[in-house]
Amino acid sequence: MPDKTVEPVRWGIVGTGTMADQFAEDLKLSDGAVLAAVSSRNSDKAKAFAVRHGSQISAHASYSGLLADQTVDAVYVATPNDTHFAAASAAIESGKGVLVEKPLVATSAEAARLAALAAERDVFLMEAMWTRFLxxxxxxxxxxxxxxxxxxxxxxxxxxxxxxxxxxxxxxxxxxxxxxxxxxxxxxxxxxxxxxxxxxxxxxxxxxxxxxxxxxxxxxxxxxxxxxxxxxxxxxxxxxxxxxxxxxxxxxxxxxxxxxxxxxxxxxxxxxxxxxxxxxxxxxxxxxxxxxxxxxxxxxxxxxxxYSGHGLQFEIEAASSAIRARKTSHPVMHPLDSARTLEIIETVLREENRQP
CATH class of the missing domain: 3.30.360.10 (Dihydrodipicolinate Reductase; domain 2)
Known part of the structure; x- marks a missing residue:
């Protein structure tokens, strides 16, 4: 059962797809974390998501509305890969910690820029590489x-x-x-x-x-x-x-x-x-x-x-603990570590395509 002795980090979810659903479900299994809000460009999807996961969840029809929500401490970005940089940047600028579904961003250059922004604003940033926390x-x-x-x-x-x-x-x-x-x-x-x-x-x-x-x-x-x-x-x-x-x-x-x-x-x-x-x-x-x-x-x-659920509760607890401690990163998944993985992928992509 979740530990009720710690002040929970109140999460907002960006997106209403499969990963967003799994994250919301595993939040219920996590110590020190609760779901406070969700946003989607489709207001009906946001409302339906809120109904599925709890009557106290605020449903926002825009990301800006979620970021303006004072009941939200941190944001989980569960939108397509090409949107990660803009969504994470906006969360950091708003002062909210951010956990971004893998890959952190689409390029190593974007990862380095995002890491620098989080350090400059003194805001938590982590790629949701949940496997590392199992x-x-x-x-x-x-x-x-x-x-x-x-x-x-x-x-x-x-x-x-x-x-x-x-x-x-x-x-x-x-x-x-x-x-x-x-x-x-x-x-x-x-x-x-x-x-x-x-x-x-x-x-x-x-x-x-x-x-x-x-x-x-x-x-x-x-x-x-x-x-x-x-x-x-x-x-x-x-x-x-x-x-x-x-x-x-x-x-x-x-x-x-x-x-x-x-x-x-x-x-x-x-x-x-x-x-x-x-x-x-x-x-x-x-x-x-x-x-x-x-x-x-x-x-x-x-x-x-x-473990119960999908296994996301371990990364949720790690991120929530770091956010409560006012850290800008977690040692198991530093954003520059994510950048290095992307550099490796980019190196391979520069190799000649071996399409048959």
Missing amino acids: PAITKAKTLIEEGAIGKVSSLQGMLAFHHPYDPESRFYSKERGGGAMLDLGVYGVSLSRLLMGDPVELSGEWQAAPTGVDRAASFTLRFKNDVVATLSCAFDHEGDNSFIIEGSRGVLVLPAPFIAARDVLECSTGFAARLATIPGRSASALAIRKLVSRLPLPGIRKHSFP
Whole structure:
């Protein structure tokens, strides 16, 4: 149950789509945070959203109305990628803390400008990279730091969800900040950097959709101590969507979908590790991975961190705590960290398109 002993941060949500709904639902599971208002250019959508999530919520037909609302302490931006910079800038200028759905903005230059503005105005800013705040991810990082799997040698991560090509879809629109890397690739790159630091070398390739955005991409990031991350993302197929960390004495597996991790599988080397990391989406591969994740098996230790809701409550609590403490950033997800992830994506996008 939420802790009633702390003064709650009163959140306003910009947008009424899927992520806005999930954020509103998980606010109810969060300590020190409540929903105060919502805004949408469509007043009927704003009113319907307020009805769904609580009778005390103010519904605004404009973003300016939300920012003028004195009952709102902080803003969650859940609108399309191309609107993030303007929406976050306006929130910062109004003095309200802001949590921006990933990606923080569309370019690394915008991220740096936004970070500077937040620091100048002494206002909180964070990308809503919720995966970084999940207890299972924290556990994986701790296991690595404690040497549970020995010296890390490689990371492997895939995130691919099939979105049929539609030039009108935000996923395939260059103007709206579409592309697999901004929508999915940011997760793998951000998680790899959380675990290993900043890469010293990087390369990649991508395939273009007819609209010119990337429909699929792969990254190779080399970190110090010769750790190599091999990552991929795509809209043109379904992936196995797990994340694997290999070491000299064992393997850690974040089962699919790793972005919503509830478990960490700590595997000894050999047969146990091979079972836990079997690739692909064949019926047999899916069945084996399901078996490994659910049953106690020799050589595999399961660390479980079940949670209710969608898992956004952990980032909500982290952001709310930082806002109450009058901080301008959070150490787990600093805005300049977000900028560096975007720089990596931009580097790959400068590579020649490998469209078949």
